[in-house]
Amino acid sequence: xxxxxxxxxxxxxxxxxxxxxxxxxxxxxxxxxxxxxxxxxxxxxxxxxxxxxxxxxxxxxxxxxxxxxxxxxxxxxxxxxxxxxxxxxxxxxxxxxxxxxxxxxxxxxxxxxxxxxxxxxxxxxxxxxxxxxxxxxxxxxxxxxxxxxxxxxxxxxxxxxxxxxxxxxxxxxxxx
Amino acid sequence: xxxxxxxxxxxxxxxxxxxxxxxxxxxxxxxxxxxxxxxxxxxxxxxxxxxxxxxxxxxxxxxxxxxxxxxxxxxx
Numbered sequence: 001x002x003x004x005x006x007x008x009x010x011x012x013x014x015x016x017x018x019x020x021x022x023x024x025x026x027x028x029x030x031x032x033x034x035x036x037x038x039x040x041x042x043x044x045x046x047x048x049x050x051x052x053x054x055x056x057x058x059x060x061x062x063x064x065x066x067x068x069x070x071x072x073x074x075x076x077x078x079x080x081x082x083x084x085x086x087x088x089x090x091x092x093x094x095x096x097x098x099x100x101x102x103x104x105x106x107x108x109x110x111x112x113x114x115x116x117x118x119x120x121x122x123x124x125x126x127x128x129x130x131x132x133x134x135x136x137x138x139x140x141x142x143x144x145x146x147x148x149x150x151x152x153x154x155x156x157x158x159x160x161x162x163x164x165x166x167x168x169x170x171x172x173x174x175x176x
Numbered sequence: 177x178x179x180x181x182x183x184x185x186x187x188x189x190x191x192x193x194x195x196x197x198x199x200x201x202x203x204x205x206x207x208x209x210x211x212x213x214x215x216x217x218x219x220x221x222x223x224x225x226x227x228x229x230x231x232x233x234x235x236x237x238x239x240x241x242x243x244x245x246x247x248x249x250x251x252x
Contacts, residue, residue: 099214129233132220133213139240140205148233161233
């Protein structure tokens with residue numbers, strides 16, 4: 001599976017994409033502290049295991065690549081056909097691409113695919129309350145707030161909330 | 177300059193290191209180029225510094241334009 005946006009390429013990852021570069025992102029506390037993963041326990045093998053768990057039928061792990069092939073992040077995507085529902089999650093590992101609207105541009109492509117090709121009615125996503133850039137991206141892309149799970153995790157010794165967002169097909173079609 | 181947004185405009189000018197006059201009165205995350213995802217983080221962290229407290233998630237979610245910032249500055 002491969003998509004192309006104005007500035008980036010999205011393609012499903014293979015075990016060959018489990019690189020030291022990818023591993024370094026997970027071991028970077030600035031990145032992993034807002035992910036559902038213990039970054040310090042990750043190895044190239046755990047990354048490969050994670051990649052192959054995605055069957056590319058209902059579970060996808062897309063790499064975000066620049067047009068010259070540099071891997072800069074990932075989108076996870078899980079599809080529940082019976083419910084016409086999917087969930088998404090993004091990680092921008094290359095910090096030089098933070099603040100460059102990569103999630104907005106690339107997630108828009110994934111939303112188009114999910115609603116048009118997979119016929120999803122709704123996409124769900126979430127982030128921790130300390131992940132201000134992620135909250136910005138959800139607000140900027142007009143996701144609807146669906147709820148807050150208070151004190152969902154303890155990160156750096158402090159309780160943080162999980163913020164839940166949803167995007168309905170009709171809302172996406174109206175805004176794009 | 178609209179007086180009801182004066183403090184928010186001053187606040188944004190401090191965050192982004194620009195003159196007050198460079199901040200549009202309708203500045204929001206939708207239309208002000210400096211207000212990107214990292215700019216958003218700087219806004220919230222500076223708000224916490226100015227207010228001297230952590231900002232609750234409900235407040236974070238209200239920070240989308242000058243009005244949202246102004247309200248938080250007034251509430252304190």
